[in-house]
Amino acid sequence: RYSLDRSDSLKTIKQSESRLKTFFQRGPDAVIIINENQEILEWNSKAELIFGYRANEVIGQPLSETIIPHQYREAHIKGMQHFLKTGEGPVLNKTLELTALHKTGHEFYINLSVSNVKLGNEWVFIAFLSDISERKKTEEALIRKEAELLQVKLQEERKDEFISIASHELKTPLTTIKAYTQLAMTLSDGCTPVVTQYLQKADEYAGKLNDLINELLDVSKIHAGKLRLTQTEVEMDSFLSEVLASMQQITPTHTISLEKNEPAKVKIDSLRLEQVIANLISNAAKYSPGKDQIIVNAVKKDDALVVSFTDFGIGIPKEKLSKIFDRFYRVDELSQEFSGLGIGLFITSEIVKQHGGKIWAESKEGEGSTFYFSLPIVS
Numbered sequence: 001r002y003s004l005d006r007s008d009s010l011k012t013i014k015q016s017e018s019r020l021k022t023f024f025q026r027g028p029d030a031v032i033i034i035n036e037n038q039e040i041l042e043w044n045s046k047a048e049l050i051f052g053y054r055a056n057e058v059i060g061q062p063l064s065e066t067i068i069p070h071q072y073r074e075a076h077i078k079g080m081q082h083f084l085k086t087g088e089g090p091v092l093n094k095t096l097e098l099t100a101l102h103k104t105g106h107e108f109y110i111n112l113s114v115s116n117v118k119l120g121n122e123w124v125f126i127a128f129l130s131d132i133s134e135r136k137k138t139e140e141a142l143i144r145k146e147a148e149l150l151q152v153k154l155q156e157e158r159k160d161e162f163i164s165i166a167s168h169e170l171k172t173p174l175t176t177i178k179a180y181t182q183l184a185m186t187l188s189d190g191c192t193p194v195v196t197q198y199l200q201k202a203d204e205y206a207g208k209l210n211d212l213i214n215e216l217l218d219v220s221k222i223h224a225g226k227l228r229l230t231q232t233e234v235e236m237d238s239f240l241s242e243v244l245a246s247m248q249q250i251t252p253t254h255t256i257s258l259e260k261n262e263p264a265k266v267k268i269d270s271l272r273l274e275q276v277i278a279n280l281i282s283n284a285a286k287y288s289p290g291k292d293q294i295i296v297n298a299v300k301k302d303d304a305l306v307v308s309f310t311d312f313g314i315g316i317p318k319e320k321l322s323k324i325f326d327r328f329y330r331v332d333e334l335s336q337e338f339s340g341l342g343i344g345l346f347i348t349s350e351i352v353k354q355h356g357g358k359i360w361a362e363s364k365e366g367e368g369s370t371f372y373f374s375l376p377i378v379s
Contacts, residue, residue: 030129036084036122038062038077050110050131052103067100069107083116084123092116097132108133156223178206215343219327222350229269229354233378236305237263240298243274247281253292254285260297264305265378272351279348280309280371288313288368304357304374311370316363324361325349348373 030047034040040063043055051067058066064073083089091114099107111130116123181203188196221227240261248256284294288311295310316324323329330342352359352373363369 028130030127030131032063032067032127032129034063034125034127036080036125038064038080040066041124047129050129051100067102069099069101072098089114089116097136100129109136175210178203178210181206215347218347219343222347227350227354229272229351231267231269231355233265233267234270235263236266236268236298236307236375237261239268239270239273240277240296240307243277244281244296247278251281251285251294254288254294255292256281256294256296258296258298260299262298262300262305264298264300266305266375267378268355268375269351273355276348276351276373277307279344280373283344283371284309284311284313284369287311291368300377301374303377303379305377306372306374308370308372310368312368315365315367315369316361317365318363321361321363325359 028046030050031042031044032040032047033042040058040061043053043058048054053066064076068076079090083092091112093115094113096112097109098112100110101107109132111132113128115126117126118124181199185196185199185203188199191199218227241258244256244258281294288294291312293312296308297310298305298307300306325345325348326342327346328342329346349359352375355375357373357375359371359373361369361371
């Protein structure tokens with residue numbers, strides 16, 4: 001009977017040892033066991049994979065001379081001495097992220113958890129380690145990306161601040177220049193035709209510069225969230241006809257044809273929507289040199305009024321269409337031939353959006369473009 005009980009006990013012990021050995025060798029983490037002299041007692045297959053050392057290369061060797069980076073070895077030795085004197089250790093029973101040394105000499109990040117057990121009169125330390133170098137690379141890449149985005153944001157804020165200050169500083173002297181030019185024009189009756197022509201040119205370009213400054217100020221207002229609309233309900237068919245008639249007066253190179261003008265009541269800021277229409281007409285004329293027609297339509301679709309502007313000009317590359325409403329964006333192929341800062345369509349887009357509408361474009365290179373915007377109809 002005793003013999004049978006002892007045999008069962010030994011069998012149970014062997015099974016338990018087998019399970020522990022399997023866990024030790026096939027567990028998800030590297031497992032390293034050292035004694036209080038820092039000598040490596042156990043080194044599982046995962047440790048071999050992570051650190052590059054075979055078990056027979058490190059068993060009996062001091063841990064500090066294998067996987068601990070040189071700059072941490074003295075601290076490791078002092079930490080062990082402190083524990084043996086006081087029973088306290090700064091890394092025990094904690095999960096830490098630190099660097100370890102591979103057999104090839106490179107350092108990499110690991111996750112470390114250390115427990116201590118006393119066997120007889122000697123302390124034994126069991127370390128569970130996992131390689132987290134890929135995770136750290138991802139984290140570092142995210143940190144770098146966030147830093148880059150923050151840098152871009154700061155640069156944009158500085159740019160907007162500069163644009164705002166510069167625009168305001170230019171506005172006052174430009175207004176004075178334009179006023180004196182117009183005064184000189186009223187007093188130029190006795191001047192030669194050449195002088196009169198020069199004054200007219202000076203007034204024309206002062207006006208263009210004034211428009212540019214106003215656009216830059218609008219960009220600053222939009223970015224700061226300070227573009228305010230004063231909206232009233234209007235009959236869009238009448239409003240559109242009046243604005244296009246005014247635009248025809250200053251667009252002598254093209255005939256603006258209003259083909260469909262369905263009646264609809266909309267709520268708009270008249271000055272800002274006139275700015276939208278003027279910009280789309282100006283663009284249509286600008287980018288259709290040698291052509292002479294711009295077609296405008298206003299049709300109701302569901303609960304919105306859709307207004308379109310079609311030219312027969314150079315068109316826009318398909319891959320660039322999604323970017324044309326971005327701030328300061330200009331189509332590379334056109335930037336040399338046509339002047340501009342790439343802010344007109346951005347402002348136009350933002351004004352339409354603040355009206356609760358949408359804006360988009362369709363185009364074919366060499367055939368022309370159609371720009372659309374929609375506005376909610378007041379029921």
